[in-house]
Amino acid sequence: MTKWGILGTGKMAAALVDAIREAGGEVAAVGSRAEGTAAAFADHHRIPLRFGTYQALAGLGLDAVYVATTNDRHLSAALPVLREGVAVLCEKPLALDAAQAAAMADAARSSGAFLMEAMWMxxxxxxxxxxxxxxxxxxxxxxxxxxxxxxxxxxxxxxxxxxxxxxxxxxxxxxxxxxxxxxxxxxxxxxxxxxxxxxxxxxxxxxxxxxxxxxxxxxxxxxxxxxxxxxxxxxxxxxxxxxxxxxxxxxxxxxxxxxxxxxxxxxxxPGSGYRFEVDEVHRCLAAGRLESQRRPLADTLEVMQWMDAIRERIGVVYPGE
Ligand SMILES: NC(=O)c1ccc[n+]([C@@H]2O[C@H](COP(=O)([O-])OP(=O)(O)OC[C@H]3O[C@@H](n4cnc5c(N)ncnc54)[C@H](OP(=O)(O)O)[C@@H]3O)[C@@H](O)[C@H]2O)c1
The missing domain is CATH 3.30.360.10 (Dihydrodipicolinate Reductase; domain 2)
Structure with missing residues (x-):
């Protein structure tokens, strides 16, 4: 059974608890910015391990981590996990821009970790x-x-x-x-x-x-x-x-x-529409793949590059860019 951790305690985090369980996975841990929210989420969803930091999920021996934080934190939440060689399913958009997304893809490749954008569509x-x-x-x-x-x-x-x-x-x-x-x-x-x-x-x-x-x-x-x-x-x-x-x-x-x-x-x-992407992660991990053939990182990166170019045209810039 694939052992999952979840980062973030919002709407999508809750939705994926159900989807992971429906797909036959185990939700073993949750990480939040604060201990109180981690504990409340873990109690509500019956998750045994709960942590008041995101970094704590690296090094736990998990098979996969689902990143469900706000977009600005996808990169910083995923990197420590990827560097441990743990698979990451990260909410869309994979990151704020193509440079961040490429850094995540590089980290996954160099540690031999699976990485996929949670593009459930x-x-x-x-x-x-x-x-x-x-x-x-x-x-x-x-x-x-x-x-x-x-x-x-x-x-x-x-x-x-x-x-x-x-x-x-x-x-x-x-x-x-x-x-x-x-x-x-x-x-x-x-x-x-x-x-x-x-x-x-x-x-x-x-x-x-x-x-x-x-x-x-x-x-x-x-x-x-x-x-x-x-x-x-x-x-x-x-x-x-x-x-x-x-x-x-x-x-x-x-x-x-x-x-x-x-x-x-x-x-x-019937059931959760997020189950299908979780099934794909399970299939890929069982087959020892580092990327999904259905949602390869190259596709995710091309869409990120297109969104960067669109933002340049419409004048939307994020802090630090
Ligand atoms: N696939 C889909 O259908 C779908 C739908 C909606 C959203 N999304 C994506 O899923 C991600 C999360 O969306 P959501 O709807 O779950 O959002 P949400 O309910 O607002 O939850 C976001 C979580 O991010 C964490 N977070 C970190 N820094 C934060 C900050 N400064 N302010 C607020 N929260 C912060 C919080 O968890 P902690 O307090 O535990 O740290 C919070 O619970 C986003 O990337 C979004 O694009 C996907």
């Missing part, structure tokens, strides 16, 4: 179905991708979504999903344009990206203000596939040809 039944349908030629040649991810967010200036010191902004928090969808289907862009609505704290509250990938045009957006469709549509010469909301873990895909529905696939499932 690519492990979803819907995503695998979409890729299969495209490969089978269901919509002919892909020429257009549209995806928007938005919800009216809590924009507390000191919260993780709005505070630049915590790596806030719509691009890194949710824009990463439309970008990763396009990147996974058609690779990095040849060129792109980006525009944003910048909020009072200096981070992007809305961001729109128009990109060209060969003869594919992508229209990708993220918003902390709008109750958006949360759908994705991939259109080709022979029809379009619609990933119904929420597209990053879509329960249903429909095929449309010239205004008529021509097919439908149920991609819903």
């Amino acid at each position: 690519v492990f979803q039944p819907a995503f695998e179905t979409l890729e299969r349908l495209i490969a089978e030629g269901t919509i002919g040649t892909v020429h257009h991708i549209r995806a928007d991810f938005g919800f009216p967010a809590d924009l507390d200036p000191a919260g993780r979504l709005a505070d630049p010191a915590l790596g806030g902004g719509a691009l890194l928090d949710i824009g990463i999903y439309p970008l990763t969808l396009a990147h996974a289907l058609v690779g990095p862009p040849d060129r792109f344009e980006a525009v944003a609505v910048i909020g009072p704290t200096g981070v992007d509250l809305q961001v729109g990206v128009a990109s060209v990938h060969g003869d594919v045009l992508a229209d990708l957006s993220a918003s902390f203000l709008a109750d958006a469709s949360l759908e994705a549509v991939v259109s080709g010469s022979g029809g379009r596939l619609r990933l119904h909301a929420e597209f990053h873990h879509s329960p249903r895909i429909t095929l449309h040809r010239r205004g008529e529905q021509a097919g439908a696939w149920d991609t819903s499932y």
Whole structure:
């Protein structure tokens, strides 16, 4: 049984406790910035070992650690664990920027540790179905991708979504999903344009990206203000596939040809949607792999580089950059 530790005690940390257990793993330890929060989380989730620092999880003999801290701390939380040779599943975005992400990848490689971005979307039944349908030629040649991810967010200036010191902004928090969808289907862009609505704290509250990938045009957006469709549509010469909301873990895909529905696939499932990425970590560790073939670090790094370039265009800079 894979023995996990968790860093952070927020919403995602709690969600992954359930997912890890559902996937047959054991949650053995939790690390928090403070002993009190570590103890409360550990008691609530019945986790035997609890620590008031993140560093304490290195050297415990764990098989894997899940990093669920705010974005600004992914690098500093993951490095000590990776240097011990322990596998890391790290929340998206892997880090604040491509340089930090590359430092994590280097640390993993040099100590022989597994590292993967927790990009749960690519492990979803819907995503695998979409890729299969495209490969089978269901919509002919892909020429257009549209995806928007938005919800009216809590924009507390000191919260993780709005505070630049915590790596806030719509691009890194949710824009990463439309970008990763396009990147996974058609690779990095040849060129792109980006525009944003910048909020009072200096981070992007809305961001729109128009990109060209060969003869594919992508229209990708993220918003902390709008109750958006949360759908994705991939259109080709022979029809379009619609990933119904929420597209990053879509329960249903429909095929449309010239205004008529021509097919439908149920991609819903019971249980935690985070279970699939945990299953992948378990498979990789059992096979002795240092990277997931489904979510290789090269893909994560390319999307990080694209997000760096977008932030340069829209003028979002994090402290210390
Ligand atoms: N995959 C998904 O569906 C999904 C969804 C939402 C978020 N995420 C990602 O998951 C990560 C955590 O998000 P979340 O929604 O779990 O956030 P959250 O509920 O705010 O929890 C974040 C945790 O980070 C730690 N932290 C470290 N420094 C902090 C600081 N200065 N302020 C506040 N918290 C700090 C805290 O743990 P301690 O107090 O224990 O140190 C806190 O509980 C982010 O990287 C985010 O991008 C992924």
